[in-house]
Amino acid sequence: MTARNIRRTVVNNVMLSLTGVFAFLTVTILVLILGYLVYNGVTSLNLAFFTKLPLGPGQAGGGIANAIVGSVMVVAFASLFGIPIGFLSGVYLAEFGAGTKFAYVVRYTADLLNGVPSIVIGIFAWTVVVKPMHHYSALAGSIALSLMLIPITARSTEQFLLEVPRAMREGALALGASKWKSIATVIVPAARKGILTGMILGVARISGESAPLLFTALGNQYWCRGLMDQTSTLPVMIYKLATSPYDDWHQQAWAAGLILLGLVLIANITARVFLTRGASAPKS
Amino acid sequence: MSPSPKLQSTETSIPNPMASPTTTPAASAAPKAKMLAEHVNFFYGSFQALHDINIEFRENQVTALIGPSGCGKSTFLRNLNRINETLRGTRLEGKILLDGADIMAEDVTTIRRRVGMVFQRPNPFPKSIFENIIYGPKINGMVKGNAAEIVEASLRRAALWDEVKDKLHESAYALSGGQQQRLCIARGLAVNPDVLLLDEPCSALDPIATAKIEDLLFTLKEQCTIVIVTHSMQQAARVADQTGFFLLGKLIEFDKTDVIFKNPAKRETEDYITGRFG
Amino acid sequence: MASPAAVIQPRTKSISQRLRGGDMAAYLLTIFFSILILLVTVYIVYELWNYSLPTIKKFGLGFIGAQVWDPNPDKNLYGALPFIYGTLITSVVALLISVPLGVGAAIYLSELAAAKLSNTLTFLVELLAAVPSVIYGLLAIFTLIPLMRDYIGPFLEKTLGWTGLFVGPSYGTGYLTAGIVLAIMTFPFIISVSREALMAVPREQREAALALGATQWESTYQIVLPYAKLGIIGAVFLGLARALGETMAVTMVIGNDTHLTKSLLSQGYTIAALVANEFNEAGDLQGSALVELCLVLFVMTMLINAGARLMITLTTSKGSARA
Numbered sequence: 113m114t115a116r117n118i119r120r121t122v123v124n125n126v127m128l129s130l131t132g133v134f135a136f137l138t139v140t141i142l143v144l145i146l147g148y149l150v151y152n153g154v155t156s157l158n159l160a161f162f163t164k165l166p167l168g169p170g171q172a173g174g175g176i177a178n179a180i181v182g183s184v185m186v187v188a189f190a191s192l193f194g195i196p197i198g199f200l201s202g203v204y205l206a207e208f209g210a211g212t213k214f215a216y217v218v219r220y221t222a223d224l225l226n227g228v229p230s231i232v233i234g235i236f237a238w239t240v241v242v243k244p245m246h247h248y249s250a251l252a253g254s255i256a257l258s259l260m261l262i263p264i265t266a267r268s269t270e271q272f273l274l275e276v277p278r279a280m281r282e283g284a285l286a287l288g289a290s291k292w293k294s295i296a297t298v299i300v301p302a303a304r305k306g307i308l309t310g311m312i313l314g315v316a317r318i319s320g321e322s323a324p325l326l327f328t329a330l331g332n333q334y335w336c337r338g339l340m341d342q343t344s345t346l347p348v349m350i351y352k353l354a355t356s357p358y359d360d361w362h363q364q365a366w367a368a369g370l371i372l373l374g375l376v377l378i379a380n381i382t383a384r385v386f387l388t389r390g391a392s393a394p395k396s
Numbered sequence: 397m398s399p400s401p402k403l404q405s406t407e408t409s410i411p412n413p414m415a416s417p418t419t420t421p422a423a424s425a426a427p428k429a430k431m432l433a434e435h436v437n438f439f440y441g442s443f444q445a446l447h448d449i450n451i452e453f454r455e456n457q458v459t460a461l462i463g464p465s466g467c468g469k470s471t472f473l474r475n476l477n478r479i480n481e482t483l484r485g486t487r488l489e490g491k492i493l494l495d496g497a498d499i500m501a502e503d504v505t506t507i508r509r510r511v512g513m514v515f516q517r518p519n520p521f522p523k524s525i526f527e528n529i530i531y532g533p534k535i536n537g538m539v540k541g542n543a544a545e546i547v548e549a550s551l552r553r554a555a556l557w558d559e560v561k562d563k564l565h566e567s568a569y570a571l572s573g574g575q576q577q578r579l580c581i582a583r584g585l586a587v588n589p590d591v592l593l594l595d596e597p598c599s600a601l602d603p604i605a606t607a608k609i610e611d612l613l614f615t616l617k618e619q620c621t622i623v624i625v626t627h628s629m630q631q632a633a634r635v636a637d638q639t640g641f642f643l644l645g646k647l648i649e650f651d652k653t654d655v656i657f658k659n660p661a662k663r664e665t666e667d668y669i670t671g672r673f674g
Numbered sequence: 675m676a677s678p679a680a681v682i683q684p685r686t687k688s689i690s691q692r693l694r695g696g697d698m699a700a701y702l703l704t705i706f707f708s709i710l711i712l713l714v715t716v717y718i719v720y721e722l723w724n725y726s727l728p729t730i731k732k733f734g735l736g737f738i739g740a741q742v743w744d745p746n747p748d749k750n751l752y753g754a755l756p757f758i759y760g761t762l763i764t765s766v767v768a769l770l771i772s773v774p775l776g777v778g779a780a781i782y783l784s785e786l787a788a789a790k791l792s793n794t795l796t797f798l799v800e801l802l803a804a805v806p807s808v809i810y811g812l813l814a815i816f817t818l819i820p821l822m823r824d825y826i827g828p829f830l831e832k833t834l835g836w837t838g839l840f841v842g843p844s845y846g847t848g849y850l851t852a853g854i855v856l857a858i859m860t861f862p863f864i865i866s867v868s869r870e871a872l873m874a875v876p877r878e879q880r881e882a883a884l885a886l887g888a889t890q891w892e893s894t895y896q897i898v899l900p901y902a903k904l905g906i907i908g909a910v911f912l913g914l915a916r917a918l919g920e921t922m923a924v925t926m927v928i929g930n931d932t933h934l935t936k937s938l939l940s941q942g943y944t945i946a947a948l949v950a951n952e953f954n955e956a957g958d959l960q961g962s963a964l965v966e967l968c969l970v971l972f973v974m975t976m977l978i979n980a981g982a983r984l985m986i987t988l989t990t991s992k993g994s995a996r997a
Contacts, residue, residue, distance in 0.1 A: 114537075116537045117503060117505065117506065120535075120889050120892070121503075121889065123889075123891060124889040124890060124891040124892070127895070128786060128890060128891055130778060131778040131781045131782035132782050132786065132787075134775045134776075134778040134779040134782065135778075135779040135782040135783055135787070135795055135865075136795075137775065137779065137861075138779065138795065138798055138799050138802055138861070138865065139795070139798055141858060141861075142798055142801060142802050144813075145805060145809065145813060148813055148817065149809075149813075152816075196707075197707045197710060197711075200703060200704045200706075200707040201704065201708040201711055203700075203704045204701075204704035204705050204707070204708045205708065207704070208700075208701050208704055208705065209704075209705070209708070214705075214708075215708075217712070218708045218712060221711055221715050222711055223979070223983070224715060224976060224979070225711065225714070225715050225718075227975050227976065227979040228718065228919075228972060228975070229918070229919025229920075229921070229946060229972070229975060230919065230921060231919070231921045231946045231949055231950060231968070231971075232718070232722070232919070232968045232971060232972050233718075235949065235953070235964075235965060235968050236717075236718045236721055236722070238953075239721045239724075239725055239965075240717075259714065262711060262714075263711065266708075266711065290696055290697050291697045291700070292696045292697045292699070292700035292701075293696065295700065296700075313804070316804060317804065319806075320804075320805075320806025320807070320808070320809070321806070321807075322806070322808045322921075322922050323807070323921035323922055323946070323950060326950055326953070326954070327953055327954060330954070347806060347808045347922075350808050350809070350812060351808050351811070351922060351925075351926070354808075354811065354812045354815055354816075354926065355815070355926060362816070365812055366812070369808075369809050369812045372808075372809065373806070373809050376804055376806060377801060377804070380800070380801055380804045381801070384800065479881055479884060479885055482880075482881065482884060484788060484789070505888065505889055506887065508884060508885055508886065508887045509886065509887030512885060512886070513881075513885040515878055515881065515882065515885075517878065519876070519878035519879060519881075519882045520882075521882070521883075521897055521901075522900070522901055531883070531886065531896075532886035532887065535886070535887065535892055535896070536886075536887050580882070583882075583886070584885070584886070587886055587887060
């Protein structure tokens, strides 16, 4: 082999190995994240952690129960608003409006909304809910999160509805079904796996968001007294605990982080595994 | 490596399309085998695609490989420049020799430079015509200040020079399908291969473009050894000196083209020729 | 359900007739919610503009270039430059790290890894992309900051301090730390979009290069990568847009300094981090300035997303033009 060819072979081997190293970096990072959370957080996980309210620094036995409940409440209401709106818009984009200019505008706007930084969404929710009401509320937080959920759900619903083969649509119509009937009884059920996965992934995503909640749900040392009250949520709690100057609160941050990440990963893994017996995953 | 009747040494000089190698004494002797396949078996995973292929490709001659779809002729061709290695799970048994040397023992990039390939659909790079041609010589270190000459010579060998000489720096995609395919031939020729493999090069082209490329092969074979896989028996009859008939992964018959088409020895060959199947 | 007599009736119907009943209701319902998306987005822009008005009126266009942030009631002066700078510089640093790594990993996943390995790794990449921002921040505070403060910062100061970019005491927080966290966060995203762009390159392109005697790396780097160029640039733009808007992880490591400093080791602020930290306690004009900053951020991300979308449409149209 000439010297030139030797050089080319060496470069080839080095560069290709590098790409492998980079790819396995992802595994390393994931393992590190999980490892740190488990190592630092698992010792704080006990029943009290899940059921008690937070105590002051230095006082043992506190928990994040209100944050967990708060998160569940805020995310549930956000989904209540966001999923139907997103789903029905997705149905419009794929079924009624497909190819029209108006649908193009809606799609473009949904992508635009999707790209709005979450903190800006939070500010918006503040201006339209918190400011007029003169107080922070879980409701405001839910609205902020639902604004993030809508475009995600709409686009993934559209994506999976469009994947339903034309033969199936025409088959339903040929049997005399009206358009909405064919959508409701044939097309949507055919795409239900993907649509459901998109929804689960969307909900998992907003469960981890904290920026939009900073000016809406804010936080609460005690139990939240309802939608109109401000509430603590898991991600914001983690933020506050981690940035505090107290060591035992740092401990709690790790544990809370472990819970949050655990839930998000479980949702993601379930949804994606559930989906692989079918089409591809939704485009985030 | 024995010197071939064509002019080029592998590194520096550009080929002279004006030379007539047929006047050299070596060519008038019995043509020797440029490439040889011995007991070649080939597997895609557990599926055996080629069974005990023995065939020779004579220097400065055109050999055609014909057969119905899925018979293995393209698979076999792709082993000659080891491009099948880029697919996962493939396995080659047996020997393939280039000038007497086992191609598996040599550096694969050297083999591929010496055994060029033109693919079924034209696949020029998204670059200018000039850059397409000079790519091969550049990576193989063959350009020594003579880039323009290399490009012109290659385009002339592919009978494309007159049509593109004024737009060398325009995108290759501006050319017609037939021109793009001749560009791909020119690109393959630019690295001075000993052997040129063509995998159904005209299947995506119209009859006029096809005719141009077939004419090309007559002049090209004086400088190269050519192996062409074709779906068209008429094409094989027109251009090939030797023809091999493949069926279900086996080489059924291999002989002079005249013999295959006028007086085939095997009944399967005759059935295929006369159109009873395929 | 039609009686024999009804079957004989002529079948031509107008669009409105065909959409009668259930269809019309469904159409109206779905289009209503789609319109809602439009309305909400317009409303967002309107509200942002509305609340920015006091600052716009007071400082005008000079706000963008001003380097001041003084909420004291006797001063009440605000300028956007340090935060625009911080947002941009952290994102640029992030991309400088994550793009080569991400594209490299994508090359491995699309060309080198066996199908099963590639799919497993891609699955892990997608999981990594789902990790919430605050978790990255949590990890960064307790792992990256000490690392930066004790090792990386001093090292960079010693070796590259002459450039002026790595100066000053490194407390562990700052532009570079935020950039590194953002790099880790955008990394999985760059991988998955680049991988799709690379897999879309026709196999014949790579084979043509290999058939000319190119090594696998040469064919990937010189032929496949340029072919996928537009898609990868689109991925970079999208990654940039995400990095610009990242709040939590950045807030936790940037150091919260409202001044614009050249050194990457010094503390700073991004728009998102500033807003996150100051909004709740902000006075009127300060709050308005913060909202105007949000408007600026919104415009920035919108432009970059539009650019990304343009790249992607160009890829698909170019692809069909080549056929």
